[in-house]
Amino acid sequence: MAALPPNGVPKATGLVPNTSKNQDLIAKARNYKNIPWCEQYERMISGMLYDSFVPELEEARLRSRKLMKKYMDHLPDDATAESLGKDREKMLSEHVGKLGKECWIEPPFYFDYGMVILDCGLVTIGDRVMFGPFVSIFAATHETEVQSRRDNIEFARE
Numbered sequence: 001m002a003a004l005p006p007n008g009v010p011k012a013t014g015l016v017p018n019t020s021k022n023q024d025l026i027a028k029a030r031n032y033k034n035i036p037w038c039e040q041y042e043r044m045i046s047g048m049l050y051d052s053f054v055p056e057l058e059e060a061r062l063r064s065r066k067l068m069k070k071y072m073d074h075l076p077d078d079a080t081a082e083s084l085g086k087d088r089e090k091m092l093s094e095h096v097g098k099l100g101k102e103c104w105i106e107p108p109f110y111f112d113y114g115m116v117i118l119d120c121g122l123v124t125i126g127d128r129v130m131f132g133p134f135v136s137i138f139a140a141t142h143e144t145e146v147q148s149r150r151d152n153i154e155f156a157r158e
Contacts (some may be wrong), residue, residue, distance in 0.1 A: 017155035018023025018047040025122055036060035049153045055075035067095045074106040100127060138149050 005123055025045050037055045043050035044057070051057075071091050075084070085104060093099045123137060 017049045020046070021048065022046040029097065029122060033093075033099060034095055044154070044156055045156055047121065049148070049155050051152060053152050065093065067091060068110060069107075072109075076157050097122075
């Protein structure tokens, strides 16, 4: 899992994975709930090369897809705007690392580990933020070297 190609020349994208864990980010993530803790998760949020197919991360993605479906399909016949908001807020709080009060995400949206927000790196969204249609937030990237891609090696940025 080399950070640079064999010839030592940086990749054309200028994106090079980190070579050590970011202890500040790991400490921040330790305050969050619903985190798939494992060695590869710590590498992932630190921007290092990591294996996205370890069981803990695969299970976290499956859990995300289940929640996403439940969240997007949830619309009881007797729902009011208030009850729907409370139901959805409860569902989100059971999944994302940290959630402020009265958070509202209008479906459809897509999670990877925990939205499209491809949240391989820690994603922080401040108070009173509103996103319009077709917004995408990507913290993930992939190696461009053939063998790394065959080995399913990825890295992310916060």
